[in-house]
Amino acid sequence: MTDASFQPIAAAIKATLEGQGFTRLVGAEVVSVEPGVVVMALDRRPELLQQAGLFHGGAIAYLVDNATTAAAGSVIDRATRSVITAEYKINLVAPSTGDRLTCRAEVVKPGRSLTVVEAKVFCRIDGAEKLVAVALATIANLDRTAS
Amino acid sequence: MTDASFQPIAAAIKATLEGQGFTRLVGAEVVSVEPGVVVMALDRRPELLQQAGLFHGGAIAYLVDNATTAAAGSVIDRATRSVITAEYKINLVAPSTGDRLTCRAEVVKPGRSLTVVEAKVFCRIDGAEKLVAVALATIANLDRTAS
């Protein structure tokens, strides 16, 4: 796929994500959409935190859910198929004490009916990116043309 | 543990959850806290949805994250220990088209350092509770007194 032919796909995915009510509520940003790789980010605000002042696990899971599904959606034939999250596992590996979360989701195995996607979430703490979560997701491909 | 002795613990857990910035942002409610079982709920609002009008997966994951961790927290000695989410897996099993999500988290195995918790999320659709997600979580117990 040439870069040029992917541009409208990237724009459509970004527009879909940024148009979600929940995305606007949490204030997330789609940093980049490439074939098989989606990056999203979220800046610290008091309403994204839990009681100890860390980013809430739910905010981290929101990024993982959206970025992994969008990464899978970037490698399908969008004319005939759509994607939906089947499941994911997330490990929270360090406290998110910093000022910005960035989630990078990358397809490890595209498939006809299921796509497997890995994600890593980093928190910018004192200017350095620190790994705070790791995830592994299964995204289902739906046939838009199925009766 | 008698019901009476658990009341202050339940109240403390409820206050912690409801005081989180993210909980106030999404507008979740702590329905009940019993030893080993926590129920949380979330009513439909446009800002909790994704592009197809379903509850966003991130909102469902938020409930799972909070309710499983709180359930684990309800069975520890809170004077000496605290809880933190280590990891969880979530399966989204049906579309959340309804007007209210309810997540019930229940401890399946308390442990000295790790507690395993199951969760089920139901969506009220046309008045009936339908299973929309299933989760399995590992919650770590931290020693408050450790140096």
Added chain:
Amino acid sequence: MTDASFQPIAAAIKATLEGQGFTRLVGAEVVSVEPGVVVMALDRRPELLQQAGLFHGGAIAYLVDNATTAAAGSVIDRATRSVITAEYKINLVAPSTGDRLTCRAEVVKPGRSLTVVEAKVFCRIDGAEKLVAVALATIANLDRTAS
């Protein structure tokens, strides 16, 4: 489905499982096959253990893999479809010090393309059944008639 009509299905599933090379190697037994529920078991032998004398995690995972997939296979139309394990998560929650493992897998949500199955593994220790593992699996349904 009447009990009588399910008998040949149960027999076919049991025969398939017990005919696997790996099942014969580990020496597992199919205890029962009912619609949506499969029970398998494994008796202690030195070749199923790890270095501390516990049942090896791989033996426990073998039971979970087979029993969850078979449970999903018990609720599909076997004339047109077959099942394959997509993924599972397993928590090992207590040491398997006893003399027999029993895994009970139960469908929580059958679906057109994916079936979600829970499993619990018990170890018989001094005559009592103790929970030693909990799992959550996603099984894919394949269309046998697809080109």
Added chain:
Amino acid sequence: MTDASFQPIAAAIKATLEGQGFTRLVGAEVVSVEPGVVVMALDRRPELLQQAGLFHGGAIAYLVDNATTAAAGSVIDRATRSVITAEYKINLVAPSTGDRLTCRAEVVKPGRSLTVVEAKVFCRIDGAEKLVAVALATIANLDRTAS
């Protein structure tokens, strides 16, 4: 850690794995042990297969369980601590039709009480290594000196 100082640790880990009853039963091989990375392999034999002639999922899970736990064990202070599998998730992403499985497990985040490890399993099919499984594991560190 110098290469020289790690040699006895690698040898001890390899000896422990290869001495397990289950490892001898399945016939697995410890290919290499480096700090944070363990590679294990398994050659095709009829008794490692399922009914369609693929490597059984249980054999793949055995490799993941052992290699991830050993990788976590390679980064702890073995004088005072030991490791035990807490949980893992495994995605089977392609059929294992080939003649040899190789599992590479790598620590992504060592921790004081929990270590998170990723694993990828490849199958050699017609001479080429093909990805057949991806896993994400949580390994608990136990204090040998705890009462």
